[in-house]
Amino acid sequence: MTGIVYKSTGSWYTIKTENGDFLECRIKGKFRMKGIKSTNPIAVGDVVDYDIENTTDETTGVITAIHDRKNYIVRKSVNLSHQMHIIAANIDVVFLLVTINNPPTTTSFIDRFLVTAEAYGIEAVIVFNKIDTFDDATLDEQLYLQHVYSSIGYKCLRVSAKDGKGIDELKALMKDKVSMFSGHSGVGKSTLVNTLEPSLNLKTKQISESHSQGKHTTTFAEMFDLSFGAKIIDTPGIRGFGIVDMDKQEIGDYFPEFFALKDQCKFNNCLHKDEPHCAIKKALENDEISWSRYKSYTQILEGDEEQYRADIYDAERRASDETRKS
Numbered sequence: 094m095t096g097i098v099y100k101s102t103g104s105w106y107t108i109k110t111e112n113g114d115f116l117e118c119r120i121k122g123k124f125r126m127k128g129i130k131s132t133n134p135i136a137v138g139d140v141v142d143y144d145i146e147n148t149t150d151e152t153t154g155v156i157t158a159i160h161d162r163k164n165y166i167v168r169k170s171v172n173l174s175h176q177m178h179i180i181a182a183n184i185d186v187v188f189l190l191v192t193i194n195n196p197p198t199t200t201s202f203i204d205r206f207l208v209t210a211e212a213y214g215i216e217a218v219i220v221f222n223k224i225d226t227f228d229d230a231t232l233d234e235q236l237y238l239q240h241v242y243s244s245i246g247y248k249c250l251r252v253s254a255k256d257g258k259g260i261d262e263l264k265a266l267m268k269d270k271v272s273m274f275s276g277h278s279g280v281g282k283s284t285l286v287n288t289l290e291p292s293l294n295l296k297t298k299q300i301s302e303s304h305s306q307g308k309h310t311t312t313f314a315e316m317f318d319l320s321f322g323a324k325i326i327d328t329p330g331i332r333g334f335g336i337v338d339m340d341k342q343e344i345g346d347y348f349p350e351f352f353a354l355k356d357q358c359k360f361n362n363c364l365h366k367d368e369p370h371c372a373i374k375k376a377l378e379n380d381e382i383s384w385s386r387y388k389s390y391t392q393i394l395e396g397d398e399e400q401y402r403a404d405i406y407d408a409e410r411r412a413s414d415e416t417r418k419s
Contacts, residue, residue: 095160098139100315106135106317108143108154111212118154137326138182138271148397166273181273181314182328186266187217190276190285191238192223194229198277200238204348204389206275207247211347212339218248222281237332241383245350252294254281254288264289267323271316275328288329290319302305339365343395345373350382351390364394 096108096116108116120135127239135141146153165182189206191198205218210217217244221235237366239249248266252259266272267289287293314328343353345365355363357372365373365387376382 094144095142095279097316098135098137098141099317100313101133101135101137102313106141106156108141108156109404116143116145116152116154118156120156120339126288128150133179135181136165136179137285138165138184140183141192144224164214164215166209166213166275180275180328181316183271184273184326185270186218186265187275188218188220188266190220190222190274190280190282192277192280193221193227193234193350194236195226196277196279198280200241200385201389201392202277203238203385205241205393208347208389208393211349212343218250220250220252220259220263222252222276222285222411224251224258225256234375241385245386250284254285262286264321264323267319267321267325269322271324271326273326282327283292286317286325289321289325292316292320293317339393341394345390348386348390350376350386366391366394 094110094119096110097288098117099109100107104119104122106116106118107217110116114221118141127176130407135156139162141156142158142160143154143156162182164183164184166180166187167177187204187210191203219238219239224235227235236375237253239251248261250263251264252263254260263285274286276282306377314326316326318324336340339347340360341364347354351365351373354372356377358365358368359370360368363373373382373387377384378386
């Protein structure tokens, strides 16, 4: 029998069966030994085969196989830096929730997430959340970031769960699709899902004032069926986003604005660092490519895992402004 994984708690998996029922399943011990390099061999969104198990008073199941994935999105495991953690599988569109200062979302984080989505063939949409809280300075920062990413070709939404702004547009992009919400803890994922579907009543918490970070409210990834014909995968908040299994030569291909210019570089294997006649560096000097995007690229290229949380776009904007003045 076949079903879809709706929730994973590490040892048990909630499966939605073909007839619409939910069944708690486990995996066989040997299933973990098939060379899967992730910390979680099965993820929310996976299509799996299972057998019914009636050894207890409650009917449960045993997962026997995973179907081939259309795609999946990963991050480095928190405790095992050389392993990956599959956040979710078989996703149609991923919505990255971004907040400017409540808590702050850095461009390094945004870019690493977008690169991962590009690498795994998943459409990414940037959702600027909590726009009802913006003062003039915050609005300026948000509009600047929206300009950076929309000019590359990414869809950007401005949303307020509190005021209902942008909700209808968000629903339209989610309809008939499997969507995933992601972002730092505290960016309002659960609150936004509750606005889309109030009957779910997902738990939410306030931002920690002492650290300007959100408190974890979602412990495990979980998929929900929504009344307007969509499925949503709610995920735990992510503090950092390490890039996994990416060759240096291919990193630039996952920056769409770099990929569009790479054939103009003198060398086919140009890494856009120290090589002469590099089209990407020329575009950067002409202010046609964002400094923050180039900085994120070099950090990923150099494996700068310790520094990727640093908020760098303000400094790079100032550098860009100085370049324009000179």
